[in-house]
Amino acid sequence: MWNLFSWQIKAKKSSIRNNERPPFEIHTATEAISIEHRNNGNYTVKLFQQRTQRYIQLDADVVILATGYVTKSPSNLLSSIEKSMKINEQAFPICGEDYNIYEKKFGKIYIQNAEINTHGFNAADLSLGPYRNACIINSILNKKYYDITNLPVFHQFVS
Known part of the structure; x- marks a missing residue:
């Protein structure tokens, strides 16, 4: 699952043009260990970051998992x-x-x-x-x- 990443979208709206923190995070080279759907509609996501060999836990209202693909002509x-x-x-x-x-x-x-x-x-x-x-x-x-x-x-x- 080397190419797996999650995209966390937070409820806070942000203006990228005003140099504010974007309302999302991209976690590359990260394996999703578990995703728990919470009663409030959000998710608790447990991740393992391959490069740092560290576990991460985050809360998100939306999670998108991408598993990669093979390039074809x-x-x-x-x-x-x-x-x-x-x-x-x-x-x-x-x-x-x-x-x-x-x-x-x-x-x-x-x-x-x-x-x-x-x-x-x-x-x-x-x-x-x-x-x-x-x-x-x-x-x-x-x-x-x-x-x-x-x-x-x-x-x-x-x-």
Whole structure:
């Protein structure tokens, strides 16, 4: 259960833009030992953090468990345009900074969460979706509609 993580969402509302503490916590490399549903609707979660070898107990109103996945090339879904795509020797798309994988001048095709070979290990990090979406929208509009420079970082990885 190495890839298991929990997402704790607290009742307190927070403004990330005002540098307040976000209303959630992400626990990576963490194994869920037990989850107890409480009478008040909340959960008591007992976790084991793999890297620190420590047990953690927390209370949450929502818990999301993600067990990970295996990366597969999407090229079979895109076989009709594969000859126009930029791909590597393992048949994975090579995408640009704007997440475009299509080389033809008359259009673009964008991809998300499959760009590990060009954008690194955090390609699978779904919390970066809004940033990727902004990059893609800016590319589609061919202008800076969303300013993605100097955005506040809202990740808080708890160990």
